[in-house]
Amino acid sequence: MKLKEYLTVVAMEECAEIQQVLSKALRFGFDDTHPNKPSDSNEAEILTEYYQLAAMIEELQKQEILGTYSQDTIDRIKVDKIDKVYHYMEYSKQKGLLD
Missing domain, CATH: 1.20.5 (Single alpha-helices involved in coiled-coils or other helix-helix interfaces)
Structure with a gap:
C-alpha cells in the first residue's frame, strides 16, 4: 500500500466514525455519554471526529495528494x-x- 492509499483509508475511517457518532447522538441525545467515557458527550465526539477528518484532508493536501x-x-x-x-x-x- 502506498502513502496515498493509506491516508485515504484513514480519512474514510474518519467518515465512518462521524456517521456512527451522529447516529448515536440521534438515538441517545447530543448530551449523552458512553458509560466507558463519561467525560465525552456525543456532541464532543462529533466535533472530535469532524476535526480528525479535517486533519486527514489537510494531510492529504500537505502530501499533495489533494489540491486546495x-x-x-x-x-x-x-x-x-x-x-x-x-x-x-x-x-x-x-x-x-x-x-
Whole structure:
C-alpha cells in the first residue's frame, strides 16, 4: 500500500466514525455519554471526529495528494450546501414528512 492509499483509508475511517457518532447522538441525545467515557458527550465526539477528518484532508493536501480551494470557493460551497439543504427541507415539509 502506498502513502496515498493509506491516508485515504484513514480519512474514510474518519467518515465512518462521524456517521456512527451522529447516529448515536440521534438515538441517545447530543448530551449523552458512553458509560466507558463519561467525560465525552456525543456532541464532543462529533466535533472530535469532524476535526480528525479535517486533519486527514489537510494531510492529504500537505502530501499533495489533494489540491486546495480558495477561501472564496470554500465559502461558496458551504453557502450552496446550506441553501440546498433548506430547499429540500421545505420540500420535505410540504410532503408532510418533516415537522
